[in-house]
Amino acid sequence: MRTDTPQTEPSLESLPARSPLALATPTTTAPPDRPVLDIVVPVHNEEGTLEPSLRRLHGYLSEHLPYGFRITVADNASTDRTPRIAAALAAELSGIVSVRLEQKGRGRSLHTVWRRSDAPVRAYLDVDLSTDLNALLPLVAPLISGHSDIAIGTRLAGGSRVVRGPKRELISRAYNLILRGSLSARFSDAQCGFKAIRGEVADRLLPLVEDTGWFFDTELLVLAERAGLRIHEVPVDWVDDPDSRVDLVRTALDDLRGVWRVGRALATGALPLSRLSRPFGDDPRDRLLGGVPNGLARQLLGFCVVGALSTLAYLALYSLLRLGLGPQYANAAALLLTALANTAANRRHTFRIRGRGRMVRHQAQGLLVFAIGLALTSGSLGALEAADAHPSHSTELAVLVVANLAATLLRFLLFRTWVFAGEEGRTPAAKDRPGGAGGPSAQDERQAGQGDDAGADSTERTTS
Structure with missing residues (x-):
């Protein structure tokens, strides 16, 4: 007989916690109308x-x-x-x-x-x-x-x-x-x-x-x-x-x-x-425990990967800019450029925030975190110049690496407790989607309908 089983779209909320299936009385002879x-x-x-x-x-x-x-x-x-x-x-x-x-x-x-x-x-x-x-x-x-x-x-x-x-x-x-x-x-x-x-x-x-x-x-x-x-x-x-x-x-x-x-x-x-x-x-009960950081190990790993790439990019930019600028100006420019990319990368990959909602706010807060990092690195360079009027380039880089490590630790704590606090895994609001307020995006509609498309052109007949 021909099947026309209606399909309902699943809820857009995340899945509930796993639980054992509520099973009917086991049978070894004939399956019930709704088999397990x-x-x-x-x-x-x-x-x-x-x-x-x-x-x-x-x-x-x-x-x-x-x-x-x-x-x-x-x-x-x-x-x-x-x-x-x-x-x-x-x-x-x-x-x-x-x-x-x-x-x-x-x-x-x-x-x-x-x-x-x-x-x-x-x-x-x-x-x-x-x-x-x-x-x-x-x-x-x-x-x-x-x-x-x-x-x-x-x-x-x-x-x-x-x-x-x-x-x-x-x-x-x-x-x-x-x-x-x-x-x-x-x-x-x-x-x-x-x-x-x-x-x-x-x-x-x-x-x-x-x-x-x-x-x-x-x-x-x-x-x-x-x-x-x-x-x-x-x-x-x-x-x-x-x-x-x-x-x-x-x-x-x-x-x-x-x-x-x-x-x-x-x-x-x-x-x-x-x-x-x-x-x-x-x-x-796991979700009722207070003070238990959720996903800390994964966030820390993701942050370290992004931080390592950002540090390499920062040192490369600093070395390039240092050819034409003084150490303070080269440091500020390199740190600003990498800070913008660092905030965007941590937003998407470390804290898994999608969509454009609050993007400008997150970047503004990231710039404040950048200012703290700038103060640490600039202060370190100032202290180095006070101790040695003509330090070698390798000495400058060594001081900056140590200062950046301290700034990186502080950046992670501020990202986790202030910039992205409580927003991990947040999906775009309706108004943030390309489809506009009140409707799903074209991408979501295409994905949600993928299962229907897979069998839309097929004629199904079921014999039981």
Whole structure:
């Protein structure tokens, strides 16, 4: 039957604290109307593999999973007998449904089915069942308990047992090294076809994911990690499918294009990741404790990185300006230029404030902080000149480095307690957005509608 399930846009507020799922009475016979787990199996021309794999998966879940389940076969424009086999199995076995999409793309099928699912935990696995199903309970358990937001199988962690050729092994490890180097990814295996996600996280995260192909997994994980969501990794036993029809060269090129697109979006702050943030701690009592600095370690690390780059830029500018100006004028000009860039960089990257709201105020306050730093460095230069009328250039730089260290510590304290106090992660107000007051920006509208676009041109038919 044709599905016309209405979609509602998720709230723009950040996610609530994690909590264990309120589950119905466990069943091992037939899933309830609203299952706990919805497993999507994307397929394209899999008439030889589909039936034995589905029977094996259904039998395993019926015997070992203590919760209600649903298996959703997402057919991606198959031209062989795959749709008929899926419909026949759905009619025979309770808990199996089939969905037909008229366009190809693994990401498109996951995007479409996950967003329309009513299950509190949504997963997917490859139709060849390369991953040992004994890893399924460890995969979904941290999501059900409220410990994690996303769970992934990994073939590259200690404890995994993998059987595959050296070519695929090399490509997989090289790809993950690229992700670590370019997008600072910390998860170990982006492309293993064995993942699960909590429903409320999927509803909020999927509208931000653009890819409809093989890069879908990577984009989803990178955005989740950058938003501070917790990703749980499960070492798996995995046997390569010798009949795999994935075009490795084309997939690699598409992945590299995706890495560039996502990296650029993250660098420009185009993604509203604050919608995905979780409160500090999962225990409500954590948020009632007074005097506990939130995110101090992360802020300090970000500030140090920005400060180190600013100091290098300052010393370079000072050395350049010193060729034509006296030490005091060169110091003031170099410090002013780097102070403006330093405030803007700390505003965006250290304290994660987006939008133009209060930007001028923050820069004005930053200039006052700059004046304090100028007083410290100028006073240090004055003291040096009083002690030595003609100090060497290296001595001047050494004195300025020490003075700047003191000014940097004071700058961090003032930024945290005064300039950006209580504003970390603030998203632009409606009046600050390009769309004007009372409406979302064009960028937000495009991202919010991304999930709808992924399946808008597809005709879906569900058999249950």
